[in-house]
Amino acid sequence: MSKEVEVMLPYKQSDNLHLLDIMPNILPITNIPQKRSFIEQILNKATKSKKDINENFNISINSIQKRNFDLFHPTYYDDYFLEYIQKKPYVVTVHDMIYELYPELFNISDKIYKTKHNIVKNATAVIAVSQNTKKDIIELYGISDKKIHVVYHGNSIETNRENNDIQKNNYGSYFLYVGNRYSYKNFYFLVSSIANTLKEKNIKLICSNNKFTPKEIEYFKFLNIEHLVLNIEANDSTLAKLYKNAIALLFPSLIEGFGMPLIEAFSMGCPVICSDIPVFHEVANNAAIYFNPKSAKSINEVVNIILTDKQLRSDLIQKSYQREKLFSWNKTSKKTVDVYKSML
Structure with a gap:
């Protein structure tokens, strides 16, 4: 130290x-x-x-x-x-x-x-x-x-971005959600907002943290997306791989103190889609695209932009690498x- x-x-x-x-x-x-x-x-x-x-x-x-x-x-x-x-x-x-x-x-x-x-x-x-x-x-x-x-x-994820193992992806196309799913994390609202997009485009939502609760599983079934929402309890190496291969990180919290997944995603060149809240602007600045966390329409608009605008996605990746350098x-x-x- x-x-x-x-x-x-x-x-x-x-x-x-x-x-x-x-x-x-x-x-x-x-x-x-x-x-x-x-x-x-x-x-x-x-x-x-x-x-x-x-x-x-x-x-x-x-x-x-x-x-x-x-x-x-x-x-x-x-x-x-x-x-x-x-x-x-x-x-x-x-x-x-x-x-x-x-x-x-x-x-x-x-x-x-x-x-x-x-x-x-x-x-x-x-x-x-x-x-x-x-x-x-x-x-x-x-x-x-x-x-x-x-x-x-x-940032605690220090895996080499060029590691061949990281480039491998066995999950197909997916968005990534990292962290706990407490109420203020806004997870249920996120899932309900993007459920139709996941089904229409056959895209998965991978969640990395604790196992799903019975209540969560029932909710996925209610939305008819239980086959599209996966949970992976990942160590740093696996998490690095998940970040690297994701379409984007989804971070819908209503409030946070900092937002560690932001800089983890930056370090692996993972585009970030997150809530339009002050602390996320402080940490991510222009290296993310923002949505209203209480608006399903806003969430879907941003999700569809990242799916269709390849240039924007590429720009976000480059900005994320620069932004990550500020945090160590x-x-x-x-x-x-x-x-x-x-x-x-």
Whole structure:
């Protein structure tokens, strides 16, 4: 990372379990009744025993109390460390403000909301993964923009674009959807919007992430496209191949903090079709074509343009290669170190 920075981790290990992994996948957005608190659901979902969790927690606290560090960078909105680090500076990374912007998705009484707000408010510095997320933090939390630093993500797919194996395609013509299918991802609306196009042109929609739920499969059957929608749980190598051979990436989210699939697609020369939302313009700029994520007509118009305009598709590919150069983990780490230095 840097010769001047020694990273000690982890003080406290926690699996990356997203709040919506323990909730139904529903559309439209509706209130979701919850009988247990968020933390209780997390513990119920965890694979470690309560004894292991307590032992790990005690080790974390003992390490922090020694305060043999210059600054602290928690990776989750858990305030367990606040009373132990005393006056040591800390920085927190905010990936998005989706919970705050879409409270109807969640139980607002959950402790995590107040805890997140408290951690961000009292942090010495805050890292936001986009200018759009920084704007949301300022508007929702009233925090000074002077202590919020924008540090973009990098691209983790580094497979050689010219690799012969990547050029092979066993799926025919397809659009690609990458990521989870939570309500704000707008997946159901996307599928219903392009169903007729998929059938008329015999084009597949390949989804790369978790297996389809029974509810999703029933929905595909209802639309009579169950034979055209495939799910592939892909590692980076397979995902690179999927990007390289896709007609385009479809990214219909209503809101995002950054949009990692954008730069992954750019790195593999995959044209991007995405929602007309501020953060996507920030990341993709003119290397994508945009649609109204709430308009089936708009989605279909853009899909048909990419299918028929070969010159536009070629131009997007060239622009995507140039755009991808702006994002790398080396840049991310360097800017993160700069934030650390500014705190000391």
